[in-house]
Amino acid sequence: MLHIFEILKRRRSVRQFNHDSINKEILIKLVEAGIWAPTGGNAQTWFFIIVTNLEKIEKIKATSPGISGTPRALIVICQDKEFAYKKGGEVGRDVLSVMDSAMAAQNILLQACEEKLGSCVVYSFYKKGLKILLNLPNNIVPELIITLGYPKVIPKAPIRKLNGIYFFEVFQNETRK
């Protein structure tokens, strides 16, 4: 069992998957991980569509520049924008629901890492086409796609710079150029 900090560091954006399929119970557990993230004003305005049909994944991939490799499953994080507006007005609909999706996504990525799955969070996809493929009504908007599969290749971590990106009390002269 890994310490959480090790999982935070071990999670990679994986873009090459092998052909092993993913147990449905694991996919549901990933959604469960997602809904433990906080939501603005406890709005919980999300829906999650789990796609495992390989033909459908291919179709979604065809219009999603952000999807790499051949994932064995997708979790599409959606927001009910009507409900989000009801809960939090324009800010709820336009900002909080987006942030909520991202925070849920991070939980899903971390749990996927724990399950030895590779994952990648994808924003670059064709929303209108995806809405049709997933049968989403007008008020439900797909915000993010998480691709999933057992990794064929685990890439190295991009370099993270800690120096010069945090400051105590006040911002200091920008060191990044």
Next chain:
Amino acid sequence: MLHIFEILKRRRSVRQFNHDSINKEILIKLVEAGIWAPTGGNAQTWFFIIVTNLEKIEKIKATSPGISGTPRALIVICQDKEFAYKKGGEVGRDVLSVMDSAMAAQNILLQACEEKLGSCVVYSFYKKGLKILLNLPNNIVPELIITLGYPKVIPKAPIRKLNGIYFFEVFQNETRK
């Protein structure tokens, strides 16, 4: 040591803190946890301001309806919007950098939970005033505040509904009313 899923579930939005101050090394570790989150196109356009000065925290709280209790530290997650635009155009500046901030926030909340700190993520604050207090130049925008402190009261988890919020393959009739 806790399994990651237990930490995902144990993290609460804590709004009542005791008076113990937080070790600076822990605060820096929280930032480090944050930067292990993924960023759109590996942009890493963030800055983190750690506020521990209690007078400054009081001043920030005075214009931040979202801050409850008397946190002993704040981590303000900021984005360099000019840099984000350079990295990812309008989408990078207006969407990805916001999502990146939220994903980093989630890592920080989880690591804070591991460190037995209480935390709460706050969106409701007065941006212009905060920019002045933190000495942020025009291009640097505060996206989220994370309040931190050792918990006086750990609230119960709001109920999460797993049933009816996920579907396989396609969205089905909305059950939520």
